[in-house]
Amino acid sequence: MPVSSDLSPQQRQAITELLRRVIPPAVDELGHRFAKAGHELALVGGPVRDALLSRPGKDVDLTTDAHPDKILELVDGWADAIWTIGIEFGTVGLRKGDLQLEITTYRSESYDPKSRKPEVTYGTSLRDDLGRRDFAVNAMAARLPGPEFVDPFGGLADLRDKRLRTPGRPEDSFSDDPLRMLRAARFASQLGFTVAPEVVAAMRDMAGRIDIVSAERIRDELSKLVCGRYPRAGLALLVETGLAEYVLPELPKLRLEIDEHHRHKDVYDHSLIVLEQAIAQEEDGPDLVLRLAALLHDIGKPKTRSFEPGGRVTFHHHEVVGAKMTKSRLMALRYPKDVVADVSRLVELHLRFHGYGTGEWTDAAVRRYVRDGGHLLGRLHKLTRADCTTRNKRKAERLRRTYDDLERRIARLAEEEELAKIRPELDGNAIQRVLGIPPGPLVGKAYRFLLDLRLDRGPIGEEAATEALLSWARAQGLEPPA
The missing domain is CATH 3.30.460.10 (Beta Polymerase, domain 2)
Structure with a gap:
């Protein structure tokens, strides 16, 4: 040889x-x-x-x-x-x-x-x-x-x-195994290689062949691409060749037309920048959940875009629509249930911070933000910061300072109340005993009342919680035992 x-x-x-x-x-x-x-x-x-x-x-x-x-x-x-x-x-x-x-x-x-x-x-x-x-x-x-x-x-x-070619004709290689087209984009992401023009042309011509490949194999290649060192290059290649239309169709749809009367950010480019800015905050290597959430956080915008008088463009509730779309796409790609749930939840929560204003949230609102973030709170911090892509340096600095303030408040409340372990003063057994009721939906309803009370007022002690529970029960038409 x-x-x-x-x-x-x-x-x-x-x-x-x-x-x-x-x-x-x-x-x-x-x-x-x-x-x-x-x-x-x-x-x-x-x-x-x-x-x-x-x-x-x-x-x-x-x-x-x-x-x-x-x-x-x-x-x-x-x-x-x-x-x-x-x-x-x-x-x-x-x-x-x-x-x-x-x-x-x-x-x-x-x-x-x-x-x-x-x-x-x-x-x-x-x-x-x-x-x-x-x-x-x-x-x-x-x-x-x-x-x-x-x-x-x-x-x-x-x-x-730093070039990617096939040993023979790319058409023959991709006909043998269409997944190789997706693998080309993955290697562009992992190695930073340029894909040869004839390979790109074959990918474009044969993109539809990817349909015969199982969702599991596509998912594995996509995950490796997203977790590569240069994911933007790999994703851009998918969009350029039309492969994204088959494996992640929500991505090219982010390239919304923008005319002189309706000005807003290019959502596709914005999403890739958010991905890169999220990656810059990673601490222990590639985080697939964070990267997918950053890439998909705005996929609800095309469906929710609305033009208003004066040329203003709105995307009302795009985070809710986007969360549902994210769940549907990741399930179709056969991602594990926990990945689907976590990425979808981050997409749903990514706008929550913008209600904070300049710090108007009460401590109760901060507690709810932490509760809703749950185990994803650290990733939510990173996603929210990454979502700031404005070129206005003063605006970007203002947003950074505001989120710094929110994180300081979260840390202070955590020290005061062990925020991550928030529980009502009375558990389910105590609720049943105080109200004289058996297990059932009513216990859960009472528990949620006490949890909201805890979030609104902080620790109030078991005696005060019991009195509040009894008052709530009477308002519900219940007659607690004497």
Whole structure:
């Protein structure tokens, strides 16, 4: 197998040494095991790419000319554990110590126009196997044992130029697996690479093919894109090529027409800026919930846009409409229930702060803000701050100071009352005892009355809460026990 012709002997040696350092000894040992049996084995794809980019990677993806039954035979007695969940697609998983590996038989795969699952056929050539991979930067390998660097499609040059190309014609690659179109946008986000013009053109022409891919696979790629280092680039590519119309149609709809008589912010550009400003506040790595909420917070605006006299444009209740739309879209993409609930709730709450004015909220209103934010309060703080995209520096500074004031009030109330643990002075059992009622809806109604009382007046003590509960009960037509 020839090494890339543009490599000098010194470059070839440097790459060999780099790969030797990153390939675990157990993997090279496995290479000897396969070679002794007359079979090829190579580290392939992402692990090779990441090694050349000096990015830490956890995956160990291997490819071989051995068929799955032969792979099982060769790793028997060597691997500590073996799993065959992907064996119908030619993949065997195994564990050696702390190392997890996947070995896949050389293959080609394609989709029937009406099928969501690939048809797999086995191959005999490493070069042909690399040729069916998604992009040239992922079509490099390290033949084992050795290693020997293999780069038949110029992936190393693409890494140097930060360019994304397919090994062959992009139309053929995307026909084999339409998800690769979405993966191109994901790599633009993760690696900051420019997608080659012919690849963009094929994505545009074939965007509708993404419909045959399962929602779960689309969701996983979209999440990786959103959590990438440069998500704006990936999202813009989805919109530019028309893929967004199929995977996240609410996004291109944010590009509202703006004429000289109806002036308002470009909602699409605003949403991408909010996403970037939310990311800038992250503390412990990518936060999928926060990023999705920032991206989707205004998707209710197109449905609620209204033109008023004088050229004023309004979007009344777009946060409520947007929350429902967010829930519907994330459910269609098969996101977990907690992600759907949290993102939708943030979208619903993202305008709440604007009622604060210059600090007119009472302590009761601040308590309600905290209660409504719940476990999402920290993210709500970040989303609200990110939502300020005005170019007016004085206005932006005023909004920042106002939110600083709200956070100080929240902190003060938290210290005084342990705000995060707000409970009425009487629990459900005490309510039943005081009112002489059995469990049921009335207990919940009484509990909510006491909670509102607690939020309005702060801690009032059990005796005062009992008196207030009795007065409330009489107003409801109840006769509490003497």
